[in-house]
Amino acid sequence: MIKPWIFEFMQAPNLGDGEALPSTVAAVFDEGHAFWLEAEKLGFEGIFFSEHHFGLSYSPSPNLLIAAISRHTTRLRLGTMGMVVPFYEPWRIVEELTMLDHLTNGRLEIGFAAGVPQELARIGLGMEEARERFNEALEILDAALARPVISHSGKYWKLENLSLMPNAFLQPSPPKWTTVVSTGSAEKSAQRRSKICTGFESVSRISEIFDVYRAEATRLGIPAGPDQLAIRRNISISRDAAQAREESQAAKAATLKVVAGDPRVAARSSSLLDAPRAGAGFSLHDDDYIAGTPAQVAEQVIDQCRKCGAGHFLAMLGRSITARRRETLALFGEEVIPQLRRAEIG
Numbered sequence: 275m276i277k278p279w280i281f282e283f284m285q286a287p288n289l290g291d292g293e294a295l296p297s298t299v300a301a302v303f304d305e306g307h308a309f310w311l312e313a314e315k316l317g318f319e320g321i322f323f324s325e326h327h328f329g330l331s332y333s334p335s336p337n338l339l340i341a342a343i344s345r346h347t348t349r350l351r352l353g354t355m356g357m358v359v360p361f362y363e364p365w366r367i368v369e370e371l372t373m374l375d376h377l378t379n380g381r382l383e384i385g386f387a388a389g390v391p392q393e394l395a396r397i398g399l400g401m402e403e404a405r406e407r408f409n410e411a412l413e414i415l416d417a418a419l420a421r422p423v424i425s426h427s428g429k430y431w432k433l434e435n436l437s438l439m440p441n442a443f444l445q446p447s448p449p450k451w452t453t454v455v456s457t458g459s460a461e462k463s464a465q466r467r468s469k470i471c472t473g474f475e476s477v478s479r480i481s482e483i484f485d486v487y488r489a490e491a492t493r494l495g496i497p498a499g500p501d502q503l504a505i506r507r508n509i510s511i512s513r514d515a516a517q518a519r520e521e522s523q524a525a526k527a528a529t530l531k532v533v534a535g536d537p538r539v540a541a542r543s544s545s546l547l548d549a550p551r552a553g554a555g556f557s558l559h560d561d562d563y564i565a566g567t568p569a570q571v572a573e574q575v576i577d578q579c580r581k582c583g584a585g586h587f588l589a590m591l592g593r594s595i596t597a598r599r600r601e602t603l604a605l606f607g608e609e610v611i612p613q614l615r616r617a618e619i620g
Contacts, residue, residue: 275614275616275617276500276584276585276586276617277319277501277585277586277587277615278319278587278589278610278611278614278615279319279320279321279504279587279588280320280321280589281355281590282306282323282324282333282339283324283331283333283590284331284594285330285331285528286302286331286332286594302594303332303342307343309599309600310343310347310350311346311347312600312603312604312607313603315607316606317607317611317612318350318607319351320351320352320353320381320383321350321351321353322354322383322471323352323354323355324355325356327358327361327393327396328396329393336354337357337370340353340374340377340378341373341374344378344379345377347381350381351382351383352374352378352382353449353451354384355385355387355451355471355506356387356451356452356453356471357384357386358387358388358389358390359388359389359407359412360389360399360408360411361389361397364414364415364431365436368415368418368438369438371384372439372443379444382445382448383448383449383451384419385450385451385452385453386408386450386452387452388404388405388408388453391404406429407430410430410431411430411431413426413428416466419448422437422438422442423435424436449469450466450467450469451468452466452470452471453471454471454472455472456483457482457483460484460486460487460490461486461490464490464498465490465494467496469502470483470487470502471505471586472504472505473562473588474558474562475557475559475561476557476559476561477578477581477582479559480584481583484582484584487503499583500579500583500586500619501586502585503583503584503585503586504584504586504587506587507561507564507575507590508522508525508526508562509564509565509571509575509589509590510563510566510592510602511565511571511591511605511606511610512601512605513567513605515567515570518565521592522563522564525563525592526560526562529558529562530558561578564578568605568608568609568610571606572610575589576613576614576617579617580619580620583619583620585619587614589606
């Protein structure tokens with residue numbers, strides 16, 4: 275079975291250089307709320323909200339979105355993929371996540387990310403320091419997820435017998451996720467007993483990343499099956515395949531705009547070029563864009579998940595909330611999800 279999720283970007287409307295009117299912002303949140311409620315009815319596994327700052331997204335604090343929707347849903351799993359750890363104090367992250375686990379009645383998924391270089395740079399935080407902060411914070415976060423009183427002595431934080439409140443998660447062990455774009459990050463995630471999610475890259479490159487995770491997890495004697503692995507893809511779906519392909523090209527252009535200036539990214543389409551050397555960043559590959567009729571989309575999603583062994587599929591059904599997006603939600607939910615849930619992943 276492939277578990278289908280929504281990956282929510284919450285792109286701001288195209289307002290040029292002007293500021294958004296309060297009524298426009300409110301409309302985005304209202305439409306998003308209705309969209310997410312419909313996702314529960316259609317059988318999605320859950321929603322992963324993204325975190326972005328200073329630009330195109332209305333999701334600078336995705337935990338607020340989780341809190342808002344949690345009281346109006348009963349089944350959807352809710353999480354962030356991922357919370358940008360270098361922006362925060364790690365002890366504060368844990369206290370907030372504990373609250374959310376209770377607010378969601380035990381439906382919280384915990385996702386961490388190191389952040390986007392352009393956004394980190396806007397507050398004077400370089401990638402080297404961000405990575406150091408991320409790695410050190412993960413030590414604190416992992417300890418705090420296991421016990422409510424923590425001590426730590428490192429470069430950026432010194433904590434002694436710090437009691438965190440609330441002092442207990444509702445779930446005995448909330449699912450933990452890390453976004454990765456390299457084999458090194460995948461290996462470290464396995465060591466932390468964290469599930470992983472990735473996107474952008476070709477299926478073959480993702481398979482390489484997942485293979486490293488599986489090998490390390492097997493060495494450690496911990497689960498390494500499809501339920502530990504997720505891929506995120508842009509979906510363009512329509513009864514008219516040509517329309518879907520056209521929308522897919524527009525989606526790729528939007529992605530290129532978002533990642534413009536990211537030194538980690540290279541745009542690639544040839545499968546001969548999709549294996550960058552370790553530490554060289556990641557590629558933006560055509561495999562990240564799935565387009566077609568519902569039957570064609572289902573076939574492509576299942577094929578990609580089977581090839582890399584992913585048991586979770588995060589669908590980005592457009593970046594902004596529009597009437598057209600509601601149509602794609604219905605098509606994906608009614609005609610693609612049943613096929614994903616019947617699919618067998620080795």
